[in-house]
Amino acid sequence: MKKRRAAIVAPVRTAVGAFGKSLKDVQVEHLASAVVKETVSRSGIDPDLIEDVIFAQSYSNSEVPCVGRWAALEAGLSEAVPGMQVDRRCGGGLQAIINAVMMVESGACDVVVAGGVESMSNIEYYSTNMRWGKKAGSFTMHDRLDRGRERSQPESRFGYISGMIETAENLAKKYSISRGESDRFALMSQERAFRAWESGRFNEEVVPIHVSKKNGERLLFSRDEGVRENASMEGLEKLNPIIPGGTVTAGNASQQSDAAAACIVISEDKLREIKCDPLGFMVGWAASGCHPAYMGIGPVPAVEKLLKKTSLKLGNMGLIELNEAFACQVLAVLKEWNFDDFSKLNVNGSGISLGHPIGATGSRIMVSMLHEMQRRPHCQFGLETMCVGGGQGVAAIFEKA
Numbered sequence: 463m464k465k466r467r468a469a470i471v472a473p474v475r476t477a478v479g480a481f482g483k484s485l486k487d488v489q490v491e492h493l494a495s496a497v498v499k500e501t502v503s504r505s506g507i508d509p510d511l512i513e514d515v516i517f518a519q520s521y522s523n524s525e526v527p528c529v530g531r532w533a534a535l536e537a538g539l540s541e542a543v544p545g546m547q548v549d550r551r552c553g554g555g556l557q558a559i560i561n562a563v564m565m566v567e568s569g570a571c572d573v574v575v576a577g578g579v580e581s582m583s584n585i586e587y588y589s590t591n592m593r594w595g596k597k598a599g600s601f602t603m604h605d606r607l608d609r610g611r612e613r614s615q616p617e618s619r620f621g622y623i624s625g626m627i628e629t630a631e632n633l634a635k636k637y638s639i640s641r642g643e644s645d646r647f648a649l650m651s652q653e654r655a656f657r658a659w660e661s662g663r664f665n666e667e668v669v670p671i672h673v674s675k676k677n678g679e680r681l682l683f684s685r686d687e688g689v690r691e692n693a694s695m696e697g698l699e700k701l702n703p704i705i706p707g708g709t710v711t712a713g714n715a716s717q718q719s720d721a722a723a724a725c726i727v728i729s730e731d732k733l734r735e736i737k738c739d740p741l742g743f744m745v746g747w748a749a750s751g752c753h754p755a756y757m758g759i760g761p762v763p764a765v766e767k768l769l770k771k772t773s774l775k776l777g778n779m780g781l782i783e784l785n786e787a788f789a790c791q792v793l794a795v796l797k798e799w800n801f802d803d804f805s806k807l808n809v810n811g812s813g814i815s816l817g818h819p820i821g822a823t824g825s826r827i828m829v830s831m832l833h834e835m836q837r838r839p840h841c842q843f844g845l846e847t848m849c850v851g852g853g854q855g856v857a858a859i860f861e862k863a
Contacts, residue, residue, distance in 0.1 A: 655811025760855025
């Protein structure tokens with residue numbers, strides 16, 4: 463029996479807001495609902511055909527529980543449309559799309575909205591010891607943003623790992639990656655992202671967001687805020703390493719960000735019935751684990767597993783999107799792949815320049831890659847992959863429609 467194919471229709475994203483800047487007062491439900499509304503509108507489908515809404519968010523809380531359901535309701539979809547939330551940390555946005563694809567391929571659904579959202583600017587502080595009160599003494603407030611990095615693996619098994627920066631430095635040491643190499647890669651990312659915006663390559667995929675300022679003025683936010691027009695090696699070299707003696711700086715690491723992205727995943731049979739134009743199909747996907755102290759190498763086992771499953775090779779990929787958690791982490795993966803074709807890799811920038819809104823990143827990357835694939839006549843396949851906090855990698859291959 464031939465497997466049903468799952469098509470990707472109307473992939474869109476918001477522009478990515480820098481930490482604490484233009485989108486800091488826009489809550490996750492508004493970011494998510496904006497892209498849900500837009501993907502439904504662009505697709506032209508009857509909203510009543512939507513059978514589920516799946517959204518990733520890594521830093522969720524009880525302000526917006528089950529963000530997929532919230533996004534569906536906030537976007538004005540029928541109250542009969544259910545929703546759910548997934549979390550594979552940095553890979554969550556891609557996992558939401560994978561889950562939707564599996565639902566469609568299995569025949570469980572014909573039409574699913576999938577995506578990811580994160581407002582890192584609104585990640586809160588919280589306490590774990592106030593439920594039953596305290597008779598005396600101080601209590602601790604945790605920063606959920608930092609805490610999620612510190613507690614991404616059991617200390618009883620792996621020892622104390624201070625966070626993601628430490629894991630990146632572990633790779634820099636293991637693979638002998640210098641500060642200069644990392645800065646040069648970061649500069650390439652910034653230059654590519656700036657050129658992409660200047661040439662209009664992101665215009666079609668971005669949903670403008672109206673932001674109300676305190677003075678009553680309304681701002682139309684429509685351009686990635688982390689892209690640095692005047693990035694230079696001189697400027698990057700002036701930055702101090704975050705860990706003394708290390709290679710990772712604020713300039714060669716991914717940016718904390720706010721954004722949302724979404725698409726409609728639809729069965730090929732239903733696609734013909736309602737006459738939607740897809741941008742691509744998911745060919746296959748894989749996830750894999752690795753040691754948490756070297757989490758950045760996660761794309762290597764994930765991609766190896768995926769290529770075996772699909773009988774494809776890196777050489778078959780017209781585009782490769784490897785999320786830039788850290789420049790040294792990307793370079794370590796490339797060394798393991800023995801890959802140096804930068805004409806195919808992150809051609810319009812990635813996490814260092816565009817930002818890394820954790821739960822949204824996997825969806826944002828797919829949106830950008832599928833749009834770029836349309837501009838390349840000989841690009842049949844595109845690979846998306848990323849490392850995941852706690853020691854994972856996830857990867858997916860898409861075929862242009």
